Amino acid sequence: MLDDLFVLELASVLAGPSAGQFFAELGATVVKVENPKTGGDVTRRWRAPGAEQEGEQNDRSAYFCCCNHGKRSIALDLSTERGQDVLHDLTREADVALASYRPGTAKALGADYDTLSAVNPDLIYGHVTGYGPERKRAGYDAVIQAESGFMHLNGDPDGPPTKLPVALMDVLAAHQLKEGLLVALLNRERGGGGAYVSVSLFQAAVSGLANQATNWLVGGHRPQRMGSAHPNIAPYGTAYPTASGPPVVLAVGTDRQFEALCEVLGLPDLADNPNFSTNTARTGHREALNRVLEARIGQFECDALLEALHERSVPAGVVRDIPAVFEQSTAEAMMINPDEDLAGLRQVAFPHPDDGSSSLLPPPHYAEHTASVLRERLDCSQERVDALARENVVDR
Known part of the structure; x- marks a missing residue:
């Protein structure tokens, strides 16, 4: 070329x-x-x-x-x-x-x-x-x-x-x-x-710094350490242990994806809860949401949960070490x-x-x-x- x-x-x-x-x-x-x-x-x-x-x-x-x-x-x-x-x-x-x-x-x-x-x-x-x-x-x-x-x-x-x-x-x-x-x-x-x-x-x-910079420059919000959590989206980035296999990471960016997540987890009412029904509400009640998700996801086998989430187009993956990364064809x-x-x-x-x-x-x-x-x-x-x-x- x-x-x-x-x-x-x-x-x-x-x-x-x-x-x-x-x-x-x-x-x-x-x-x-x-x-x-x-x-x-x-x-x-x-x-x-x-x-x-x-x-x-x-x-x-x-x-x-x-x-x-x-x-x-x-x-x-x-x-x-x-x-x-x-x-x-x-x-x-x-x-x-x-x-x-x-x-x-x-x-x-x-x-x-x-x-x-x-x-x-x-x-x-x-x-x-x-x-x-x-x-x-x-x-x-x-x-x-x-x-x-x-x-x-x-x-x-x-x-x-x-x-x-x-x-x-x-x-x-x-x-x-x-x-x-x-x-x-x-x-x-x-x-x-x-x-x-x-x-x-x-x-x-x-x-x-992307959105972390504009959170401060535009919104006046002073970003702080949050572990794997995202300052603007929830649930996004947190690793949840499963009953078997590696932890699962969710990247739920829309309310529709959250509804699908709740259906896969057998928690359909969670999406109607006013504390969790919108992304703004979820970021404001992040800790309560994480407690619910961690308890429920911990009951699922990793592979079965991933398959169900992918079928519903819910962004999710597992935490891999470096050798496992290169086992993937991509x-x-x-x-x-x-x-x-x-x-x-x-x-x-x-x-x-x-x-x-x-x-x-x-x-x-x-x-x-x-x-x-x-x-x-x-x-x-x-x-x-x-x-x-x-x-x-x-x-x-």
Whole structure:
């Protein structure tokens, strides 16, 4: 789909690399530029306990594999003049550059938008920062979760603020970055030229507050921790134990769905109770409603209850652990190279026959493609590659 697109990835960790993998899945050539002084992307060494790999080149952690399929790795020292020259030569060939430098750092490395766009005016430059291009403060997901309100809202009402179990702020920023880059590419196709696309983790997080933000901004309601409950809907999100199997979670968004739920549970009069007959009434009497539902749902076998709820189009599901998630066919279909040891999760959720995902390269070893990229993209001779390596400009 995007076979002619050449992407330079100067980003690390999760947000920028996720955008790079997105383009790789759509067929683009994505070259990941890594720092020889640090041994490449720091996530190469972010391993869960017991996840150590054997072998000499133990540099592809599960974390790294989640967002680096389909890429080529080149190790290039941008603190050197010759390293910057190589980057600029590659930039002349590039369509998109992805960066996650703190403001000010990129300029010292010759990798900022002004420098690279002077080399290639048609370049689209996607920049992920912590707090915006004017603030030099580094952004880390856990801190952003705290400062954007997510930790305050997450957890039980009587428990402490709790971080979400994934780096969701990075994930949100990656989606916004992809959207901005695609719009910029479309604009360039229409004659608009290159562009600077800036996304920050903090702004992505605040925009992700959605209804929790407008509950405060519009309604003056100060959101608080509610466990799994929803501030605007009931019953929605709470897990109810069953007589067998995992807990059931309901997502009842309409009064008609609540009526159907009550019929399935054998409690038809509950839907006529003025305390529960409308969503507004149910949110106002949430605790009383939960007591009734918990007692009744606890009498049902899990599978039988789910089948009955699905037949009546009542939104419901079960709480699954991660292994159980990937027993579902829909989740299995999202896996990259599911038969390989280094399988990952698709960033493109809509499989396309021409998106290149079926033949994606595995996540690259550090500096695995330095020599081949220099030869193929810049027509470097082997002698020049050897000279750059001797001068510590590149690793290979």
